[in-house]
Amino acid sequence: MAIFQRISWRLVALLGITLAFHAARASEETRASPDTRASPDTRASPDTRASPAGICDDATFLRRISQDLVGRQPLPLEIDAFLSDASPTKRAAAIHRLLADPEWASTWAKYFRDVILYRRTDDRAVYMAKPLEAFLTDQLHAGQSWSHIAREMITATGAASEHGQTAIIMAQMGETSDIAAEVSRIFMGIQIQCAQCHDHFTDRWKRHQFHQFAAFFPRVEIDRSPGHGADGYTVVSRDRDPRRNKKKPDNPRRGDLEHTMPDLHDPSQPGTVMQPLFFLTGQSLPLGTSDRDRRQAIAKWITARDNPWFARALINRLWAELVGDGFYRGVDDMGPDRTAQSPEILDELSQAFADSGHDVRGTFRAIMASDEYQHASLSRANPKREGFAANCPQRLRSDQLFTQILAAVGVDESQVGNGPSGKRAKKQQSKKSVGTQAGRRQLNVPRAMFTQVFGYDPSLPREEIVGSIPQALLLMNSQPLSIAIDGNRRFTALGQLLAANKSNREVTEQVYLRALARSPTADEMKTCLDHVQSSENREEGFEDVFWALLNSVEFVYRK
Amino acid sequence: MRSYYGTRRHLLRMLSAVGVSGALGWGNAVSLHAADLRKRGKACILLWMQGGPSQFETFSPLEGHANGGGTRAISTTVAGMQFAEYWPQAARVADRLAVIRSMTSKEGSHPRASYFMHTGYLPNPSARHPTLGSIVASQCASHLGGTTGDLPPVVRIGSRGRNDSGAGILGMQWDPFELRDAEHNPANTQPMVETDRHLRRLDLMEKLDRGFAKALPQEAADHSALYKRATRMIFSDGMRAFDIQDEPQSVRAEYGEGGFASGCLLARRLIESGVSFVEVVSNGWDTHQDNASQVEKLSGGVDRPFAAMVRDLERRGMLDDTLVIWMGEFGRTPQVNPRGGRDHFPRSFNAVLAGGGVKGGQVIGRTDTAGIEVTDRPVTIPDLFATFCKSLSIDPTVENMSPSGRPIKLVDGGKAVADLF
Structure with missing residues (x-):
């Protein structure tokens, strides 16, 4: 058999890892649950696993898995339900639930x-x-x-x-x-x-x-x-x-x-x-x-079960996307002459993936049950992340960000229309070139237009993906977003919150939950209340708060 | 509690004082006057004829030959240099123009040829090659210590959302800033609220980002720098460059009417304001039928503004440092097809250069009398890119890394056309 098998399979054998995928699945209930390891909230620091970051808190965890699995932040009701759930297996259950979501x-x-x-x-x-x-x-x-x-x-x-x-x-x-x-x-x-x-x-x-x-x-x-x-x-x-x-x-x-x-x-x-x-x-x-x-x-x-590179390619890619870095530096540039970091984890996961018949949901479950995934985040450049000791903040992909904005402002995608209508659209439709025509029509839907500004090749090293001026301009100054956060309109989420006879404190809390899927800290609450107080009127003040959160760095990152 | 900076002047002072890191590309040289930039840096304007312009109805007429398609040739200000009859204005500035009649390539599909002519490379799934615009901008900006002023370094006008012209491996900070047309403000550059309130919002955002910044300082610092740069741009004096209504009526009249004319005028204004590269797109040159009459119409929209822009740049002392390129993705077949059209023909076609140290009033290369084969001084696409580099004082052997770690030269081989300089 080919040489690649000697390299990695011997390692697996040496380590004695025979973990089958169904075993990973079964163990995930326990691995992810606080009953076998100290609950993040009660765990005494310093962390016994020598992670400088520790396991992330429940709110961060829920936001992370929601963004990773369904491409958006959790909604206020989901957050309430998760935070008040006392079950020791709630993390695994939440992953399971979101994996079943279309x-x-x-x-x-x-x-x-x-x-x-x-x-x-x-x-x-x-x-x-x-x-x-x-x-x-x-x-x-x-x-x-x-x-x-x-x-x-x-x-x-x-x-x-x-x-x-x-x-x-x-x-x-x-x-x-x-x-x-x-x-x-x-x-x-x-x-x-x-x-x-x-x-x-x-x-x-x-x-x-x-x-x-x-x-x-x-x-x-x-x-x-x-x-x-x-x-x-x-x-x-x-x-x-x-x-x-x-x-x-x-x-x-x-x-x-x-x-x-x-x-x-x-x-x-x-x-x-x-x-x-x-x-x-x-x-x-x-x-x-x-x-x-x-x-x-x-x-x-x-796709043969004994082709390790087929299994590793997906494991490496998903691990990089979910934990922050791949085992190999390039998500799609591996091979027998490259060196992997933490090869024992890679091999364990790849073997289990192959044994499961290349089950994709199972792979997500296995990765997300790991401590490496559930660690709190440190900046990408922080050397303390060495050896997957911390998760890594990821800039949201274009589609995640778009979905997340819609969720924050409470607009369903079917409501945002299908791009330009009228004269220009008709003119475009009358063009002859059939092949590119359909493509061009697709480009005119709001999500695709958004992608033209925010999209990037997901196979590129993530540290090379930087923000651009047109991105900042779109979030700061676009008219549709400006309307979507209008506090004077009854059809907007903010308009409804303001009309519902809630205190400024309650509205701030709700706006934070919608945008960042967490409650404000005491400092942040004070900053927001002060801002609203000093504004021309309450609507303007909260529009500013909502605007600031949608434009914040926290909003565009998954922590 | 009002924000302590309530005015635009305060904002600009605050933004420039913060010392935005140059890492994201647009620099922070608020104090650098555009004229200083121009003195030290080169610039480039690409007039892109989307679809592949017919060489025979533009700058390589074949009057008298069956393949000439009945198009007449007219004299220019340069003895012995003839253009097709649809280019009377260009003929009057022929002494500033160098026509290459021996362009040659093998790529006859629109997307691939367009990529080839924009990057100097054939498309390849392992790396997106940087386009000329991003090469020029990044190289000229590096001469300037990473600064290109408040405006985006690369602007593209009228490309109708085609996404074939990015910065690729150079990074998205060098992607073109897209304008649908030259007559409207660029997208999302008008603040949605009055200035004071916009500044209050930014102030609030900064405060609310503090918690995140403590945990993840690098990400927060980059984000903050980006917002400062975007804000500085939309409040900068440079934004006035986008308003062509500002231009005296006499100048507007000289450029003529139509979208392409507005684009050329805007290109000059942007270069004047420190932008390194502007592409102005003219659409519709894919003339598979009724070639002559279609090209006559299309030329009518390009001829006058092209000539006016060359004259205007010269009058303002900008032509020596600004390379003007007229080209499309390929030429068209010498034989006119049964529908009166000409089809794709990369084997021999033409391109025109002006400014940027290029000696005008000359023709480079030649084809046989039927307009089919290049018979003298073939110019390949890498040759053309090497020529661009020479004109703009860019080292074509500079290497960038592909995602898989393969070094990619700005230009792959190719020799600059020496006679042009």
Whole structure:
């Protein structure tokens, strides 16, 4: 068997970890509950687990799991219920409840949509956003395994607008090498495309290994003839003679049934025909194999239970998203020649994930039950976080922030409309280019417009994601938000609070719960009450308080 | 309890005194006058012809040949240098323009070619390459110690929400600041409440952030710096640059009418105010049918403002330090198709440069008489980017890191066209 197994599995054996996934699931009830470890509120400091941060408090915990699982802060009623719940297993129960919420599936569908579409090489693929999100939401909600989802995407065919699983192929517009690169990056965390033009500089991969891998995908084609679905793009298998005029001038071999590795010294030469061979296991197929058989074979081999990189890729990604850093620094840049931090945790989780048949919900449960996840946060740059000793504040992703704003101001997404109407929209609809048209329409919905300002590629190192001026301007000065916090209107959450004959203290408390999912401290309460007192009128004063909280740093971070 | 700073002047003093860290990119040189910036830094204006402009109906006419499409050639102020008949104003400033007639590429799909012409690289899923605008802005700003004044360093006008022109691996602080058009204020720059109250809100926000700042100081400091910079921008004098109504009627008349004319005028005003890079987009050049009549109409909207902007920059002493680029993603087929259109043709096409030290009044390269093959001095896209770098005193070998840790040069190979300087 391949070398990677020796490295990590021996470690697992040495540590004697045989924890099965159902065991992780069973133990989570106890691991996450205060009856086996001191309750965070009663625990004597210093922390016995030597974490400088300790376990986070209940309010922080609820806000964190809500943002992480359903993409928004908890609502005031949820907070009340959770804080007053005396059950020792309430943390595990809350995780369980949110994982069953349809919003969990849609939140993570959006995350993986971004993983795929931010690496598109062709902007026409933006119109895959909707079908891809729909596909992933359905799969995740139905509890489909990660291996099932991966196989669906790797072997996808059909009309793109109806088959979101074609998104990886569409994002790369059917380019053989780019599809291979993305399949390896997304599902195995191995950036073998670095070996496309030369042997990899730091890892073991040779140039021919990349091209052998690419040889699983040369017969994937995007058919652009109209009549195949609303948007005219269909992913098809092309197992017959290449049609004329399909060759692109920059790649004279495109249109051939087999993948060729270009001759680096003389690109005008035909290059070397490559036989499909999987670089991790050596499994191969003969030349001439049909597209369907090629893709089914590689999908099966990649998602095999004994391919540790398939399991690790998702564990590393989710751990990075939930705890703050991955075991490997790049969420999608791992491989046998890289060093992981805390490899024993990675291997324990990956093994359990594989043993469970790649159960996605179970992975969330296992990670979120860990102390590493439940630690309080320290700034990303703080060296005391070493060895996952603290969680890490994460800037909310665009979709989380948008959902969270709607929840704070009490507006349902179906109420915010579908973008511009009237003359300009009609003019846009009359445009001829069908493919980009649908994409452009999608871009005009408020959430997508928000994403144009706040979106980022979730695979990038998180420390590189910084705020931008247009983001600050949108939160400070946009008209819809300004209306949404208007204290004089009866349809706004603030207007209703102010009209309900509550004291300033009560309104402040409610506004804090809505925006930050916690009560104000005594100092903060005083600052807010003083501000309201000194304002022209009560409505203005509370609009300012609400505005300040929606614009606060705390609002845009998950702690 | 009123806030202690109630006026705009106080605010500006407060914001500049705080010493905003330069890490996020927009700098804090409130005191640096725009003219100082210009003296020390270079700037660039890209006039982008979205869709791929026909070379034969613009700056490479083929009058007399079947592939010329019946378009006449007209004389310019430079002997022997002819433009297509739809460019009479450009013809009058031909001595400032350098026309490259030997652009050549292999990329004939709009999104990929557009990416190629904006970044100098073909798209690749492992890294988003920085676009010219972000390269120019980040490099020019680094000459200036990381400052570009109060305004955003890169502005793009009229791109209709296409998202193909970001800063990629350079980071989103160099992403273009998008304007739908030049005739309206940029989005969300008008405070929703009166100034005093806006400042009171910021004051309150700062106070309420203190608790978070104690626990997570870095995140809070970055956030605060960002809000100060955004606030300084919308209250700065520089914002007046966005108001083209401010411009004397005579100047507006010189630029002519239409969205592109407003965009060119705004581009000049922004460069004058310290912005490093402005892209002005003209849409609709994908003329698969009725090419000649469509290009005639499109040229009518671009010719006058293009020429007026070059003259205006020169009059103001800005042309030497401002590179003006006219181009699209590729050219169009020499043979006119049965619908009277021309299709995509990257094999040979054209681009025009002015200012930025480029010697005007000359033609670089040539094609065969049928307008098909480049026969003299082929200029590849990396060559063109190397040329941009030379004009703007940017070192093309500067490397940035891709997410996977691969160094990526600003320009991958390519040689600047020496005859242009």
